[in-house]
C-alpha cells in the first residue's frame with residue numbers, strides 16, 4: 001500500500017517536472033507552434049526522482065499554487081491538499097465526486113481558439129487560464145489592465161481582420177482528457193479541435209481548482225491573489241457566518257475588471273455583451289461588474305435559478321431580457337420524470353441530466369437571435385458557462401455512461417448555438433473554449449472518498465472536544481479550513497499544531513497554514529511567464 005502511495009505521488013511529480021521543463025522550453029523556442037501530427041496529446045514523459053525529494057518539490061509547488069490565490073481577509077487558516085486519488089467532498093449524492101485539488105485530473109483543462117483570425121495547430125507551450133482574457137482582448141484590439149498576470153498567446157495571425165463577435169465558452173468541469181476519451185460523442189467539439197489552435201498543456205496553476213476561482217481568472221486574466229475570488233465561499237468573521245462569493249449575482253466581491261468590463265468601457269456601452277451561466281458563481285464573473293462599476297453599462301447577465309427553474313439576473317448591475325422571463329426548466333420533465341433511471345423532476349435535479357444543455361442552449365440562441373449581435377462595426381462579446389459536464393461529473397463521475405451521454409447532448413446543442421451565431425454574423429467570429437477545472441475519477445477504494453464534516457469532527461475531537469467551536473467553516477471545494485483564532489489562542493494552540501495533526505492523516509498530502517501561504521505569496525515568482533506583449 002505504501003509503495004503505491006509513493007509511486008502515485010511520483011507520477012504527479014513527473015507531471016509537475018515536465019510542466020516546469022516546458023516553461024523553459026517554450027520560451028527558448030519563443031512561442032513557435034509545433035506542427036500538428038495527430039489530434040491526441042503527446043505522451044507525457046515521466047521523470048524518475050527520489051521519493052523524498054519528489055514529495056518536497058511537489059509540496060513546494062502546491063504551496064505556490066495556494067499562494068497564487070492568497071488574498072488577505074479571505075484565505076482560510078488551514079489549506080489542505082488531499083493525497084492523489086483521494087478527495088474530500090460532503091455527504092450528498094449530488095457531489096459524489098469533488099474537484100479542487102492540484103492533481104492532474106483537476107488541473108488539466110482544454111484550451112482552444114477557433115476562427116479566421118487564428119493560426120491553427122498544436123501549441124505545446126504551457127498555457128493557463130490567465131492567458132485567455134489578454135488573448136481575446138488582443139483580438140478585440142484592447143489591452144487588459146496592467147495588473148494582468150496572463151499574456152497574449154501567440155495564436156492570432158499577424159494580419160487578421162477583427163472578428164465581429166468574440167465568443168468564450170467555459171465548459172464547466174471539463175477535463176482535457178474527455179476530448180480524447182469521448183471524441184465519437186463530441187463530433188462538434190472534435191471538429192473544432194481539429195481546426196483550432198489547441199493547447200496540449202493548458203493547466204490551472206492555483207488551488208483551489210473550483211468554479212468561481214476559475215471563471216474569475218479566465219474573465220479577468222489575473223491571478224486569484226489579484227481578483228480576490230479565493231473559493232466558493234469565505235468565512236465572514238465580523239458577522240460570524242459563511243459568505244458565498246457572487247451570491248445573488250453580486251459582482252462586488254470581484255476586485256478587478258473583467259474582459260467584459262474593459263470592452264464595455266472601451267466601446268462606451270455600444271458593444272453587445274451577453275453572459276450566461278447555470279450557477280451564479282460562474283455567470284457573474286463572466287458578466288463582470290455591469291452597471292455596478294463607475295461609468296458602467298448594464299450588460300446582459302442570465303443565470304439559472306435552481307429554486308425556481310427560471311433565468312435570473314441582478315437588476316442593480318445587469319439586465320434580464322424580457323423574452324427569457326417565461327422560460328422554465330420544468331418543461332424538461334413533462335415527458336418523463338426520469339432520465340437514465342434517475343429522478344429529474346425538480347429544478348435542481350434536472351441539472352444533473354443530459355436534458356439540461358438543451359435548455360441552456362435555447363436561452364443563448366434566443367439571445368443571439370433577439371439581440372443586435374454583429375449588426376454594427378463594434379465587435380460583440382458572448383460569454384457562456386456551459387455547465388453540465390460539471391453537474392453530471394459531480395454526481396456520476398468522469399467514467400460514467402451518464403457523463404458520456406451528457407457530453408453528447410452538450411456537443412449537439414453547441415452546434416445549434418454556433419449555427420445561430422453563424423446565421424447572424426457568418427464565419428468571422430473568434431471562439432475560445434476552455435474549462436474552469438476538472439474532476440477526479442472514481443476512487444480506487446471507497447475509503448478514499450472523505451467528507452468535510454468528518455474532518456471537522458476529527459479536529460474537534462482532538463483539540464476542542466467539549467465546545468467544538470474551533471472550526472468555523474470547511475467547504476470541501478475550497479480546500480481551506482476556517483479556524484476561530486480567538487478560540488485557538490484560548491485553547492493554547494497554534495495553527496501549526498492543527499496542521500501537524502492533519503498532515504499525519506494518511507489521506508492528506510500536505511497541509512499549510514495561512515502564514516505559510518502568505519509568506520509564499522510574498523516570495524512568489526510567477527510560473528506564468530511575466531513577459532508582456534512584445535510590441
Ligand SMILES: [Zn+2]
Pocket residue numbers: 172173210211212390436437
Ligand atoms: Zn466548475
